[in-house]
Amino acid sequence: MTRLMRWLPALVAPAVAAGAMLGAGALPAYAGQASEARAAAWHTTTPSPSQVLALVAQARQAHYSGTLQQSSDLGLPQLPAATGGADAGSSQASGILEFLTASHKARVYVDGETRQRVQVLDSLAERDAVRDGASVWLWDSSKNQAVHVTLPSKGSARDFAPVGTPQDLAEQLVSKVGTDSTLTVSPGSQAGRSTWRVTLTPTSSQTLLRRAVLSVDQKTGVPLAAEIDARGQRSPAVSVQFTSIDFGTPAASNFAFTPPSGATVSQRSLTGRQPGNGPHAPGSLQGVTTIGSGWTSVIAASQGAAGTLGLTADQTRTLTALTRRVDGGRGLQTSLFSVLLANDGRVYAGAVPLSALESAAK
Amino acid sequence: MSPDEAAPAATRRSAALRPFALFGSELATLFLRRRTIAMLAALAVVPVLIAVVVRVTGAGSNGRGPAFLGSITDNGLFVGFTALVVCIPLFLPLTLGVVAGDTIAGEAALGTLRYLLVAPAGRARLLLAKYAGVAAFALAAPVVIVLAGMGIGALLFPVRPVTLLSGDTTDAAGLLARTALLACYVALSLLGLGAIGLFVSTLTTVPVGAMAATVVLAGASQILDQLPQLDWLHPWLFTHYWLGFGDLLRDPIVWDSYGQDALLQAAYLAVFGALAYARFATKDILS
Structure with a gap:
């Protein structure tokens, strides 16, 4: 009997430990779902989508700080993280790969429209974008590199941030809404706040985009989460969300940046190529024509693939590794979009299956 | 059987008066042992090696x-x-595995375990004292590495206010506080492995086997990570946050x-x- 008593702690401890870890939010997803259901029970009057989006527009002057979690699951091959933070950022090409396959954590400080800071918390490294008025500093600790950008009059530090905030995605969403999608609003919760979830669903079933969900804080109108779901995939293709947020005014010291001694400091004018590790958006190509309309539209760039994209040899190699040979060129199929590099030098891209691009190219 | 019950009243009183006697003697035995000193010295050699190589080749990275x-x-x-980053994946778990794997199995192999249990301490307290020794080593190891590294670095290279990952610089007091936090973080990170080693050590009377098993588990956990x-598994692996000490070198500090x-x-x-x-x-103690 005493023998059994002595084994008792060993039998109880795993259950207690697992319970404590789950309860303390080691897996915040579970906690989120539970409180979502609770939030849904409270509210009876749901605003219209346009009312929620107007709330978002008002939030430009808001001040807050919080932790952002960004993750992408585009169905691309995942690479072991063995190379570590310092190596991952060593070249632009692997930077793109890293953005598309890995998840990121960032801390965001926002004080109105003119003072923002985004800290991307890499393992043993950090990338910062600090804006105070017209002065923007970009800092990369693994390269020990600081870039100073002076803004003309308008613009936002977030344009340079390696990770977009929900606000950015909200604005892109608003501009995309047309007759080809439906918008619905439902109550939800995010980072311990009650939110309105604006869900955009394309009417066409031909597009890879299943739906996009934007969670807006009910009180302040600050977007707290954005999620894009692809057809035929359970986990979101792209997701950006605040895991914690504080609506107090962030300390002024967060927006002051002085490049450390020994760092490489360079000045950059705004007309130059914008830095940042994000993938090149298909819409930024030169000489673009659009085939079709709505979510199934295909963007075609007319002139030389590698030349127009401005890819280096290193990036071209990555692109070749990512794409596969298809009828009439090389194609890249992700869960959310596909890209076709045709043999004649034209580039096709769209939120449609690769087969749709192939037929558009003919 | 319970050794507590067998203890004479007089010695029981002395144990109650000096509750930390066992811990003290355990720590002294551990840190006066030539093997422990040699392991700490080996850890201190890592930063020296790094500094000398960088100094001699004179190249940036x-x-x-x-x-x-x-x-x-x-x-x-x-x-x-730098030395901490280098040591965390292998050298720290290796040395800690040796200490933790030796705790019970080492005494059993030497035939001293039964004498320890004759003392009026109780098995739970002996286990606690052994684990306290492991925890003390887990703290001593990163402290030795960081101090040796900063010492040799100050000898061979210029010393300035340290640039944090966020690009801000910190003064001497800030650096001291952050370094202390950092050593505590690394020590904290090793506590789980220490407990695993302690458990493995109770399973066998062959200390080398317990040490090897502990070190192998640390390696396996890092590979899975x-x-x-397997990213659903990662938050449950005891090695998952080992390199998270970088968060202490940000401004403001990220406590997550x-x-x-x-x-x-x-x-x-x-x-x-x-x-x-x-x-x-x-367990029946036979040796």
């Missing part, structure tokens, strides 16, 4: 190599951080990984501590 390596030529204090296909790590290590400590107690308290 161009962003390759372990984190902070490129900053050494500019600021010698970074040698300590590298596989993105400290809290998550503490919770995770506490969970491992509870589970494997309870297992070790159950096994050790019910």
Whole structure:
């Protein structure tokens, strides 16, 4: 009997430990779902989508700080993280790969429209974008590199941030809404706040985009989460969300940046190529024509693939590794979009299956 | 059987008067042992080696190599951080595995375990004292690495206010506080592995086997942590937050990984501590 008593702690401890870890939010997803259901029970009057989006527009002057979690699951091959933070950022090409396959954590400080800071918390490294008025500093600790950008009059530090905030995605969403999608609003919760979830669903079933969900804080109108779901995939293709947020005014010291001694400091004018590790958006190509309309539209760039994209040899190699040979060129199929590099030098891209691009190219 | 009940009243009183006598003697035995001193010395050699190599070749790292390596030529204090990054995956778990694996199995192999249990201490207290020794070593090891690194760095390279990951610089007081926090973080991160080692050590009378098993588990956990296909498992691996000490070098300090790590290590400590107690308290001590 005493023998059994002595084994008792060993039998109880795993259950207690697992319970404590789950309860303390080691897996915040579970906690989120539970409180979502609770939030849904409270509210009876749901605003219209346009009312929620107007709330978002008002939030430009808001001040807050919080932790952002960004993750992408585009169905691309995942690479072991063995190379570590310092190596991952060593070249632009692997930077793109890293953005598309890995998840990121960032801390965001926002004080109105003119003072923002985004800290991307890499393992043993950090990338910062600090804006105070017209002065923007970009800092990369693994390269020990600081870039100073002076803004003309308008613009936002977030344009340079390696990770977009929900606000950015909200604005892109608003501009995309047309007759080809439906918008619905439902109550939800995010980072311990009650939110309105604006869900955009394309009417066409031909597009890879299943739906996009934007969670807006009910009180302040600050977007707290954005999620894009692809057809035929359970986990979101792209997701950006605040895991914690504080609506107090962030300390002024967060927006002051002085490049450390020994760092490489360079000045950059705004007309130059914008830095940042994000993938090149298909819409930024030169000489673009659009085939079709709505979510199934295909963007075609007319002139030389590698030349127009401005890819280096290193990036071209990555692109070749990512794409596969298809009828009439090389194609890249992700869960959310596909890209076709045709043999004649034209580039096709769209939120449609690769087969749709192939037929558009003919 | 319970050794407590067999203890004469007089010696029981002395144990009650000096509750930390066992802990003290355990710590003294551990840190006066030639093997422990040799392991700490070997850990101190790592930063010296790094600093001397960088000094002799005189080359920057161009962003390759372990984190902070490129900053050494500019600021010698970074040698300590670089050495920690280098030591955490292998040398720290290796040395800690030796200490933790030896706790019970080592005494059993030497035939001294039964004499320890004759003393009016009780098995639970002996286990606690042994684990306190492991925890003390877990703290001593990173402290030795960082101090040796900063010392040799200050000798061979210029010393300036340290640039944090966020690009801000910190003064001497800030650096001292952050370094102390950092050593505590690394020590905290090793507590789970220490508990695993303690448990494995109660399973056998062959200390080398317990040491090897502990070190292998640390390696296996790190390998699993590298596989993105298992990312649901990662928050549960005791090695997952080992390199999270970088969060202490940001401005302002990010406390997330400290809290998550503490919770995770506490969970491992509870589970494997309870297992070790159950096994050790019910075991027939034959040697």
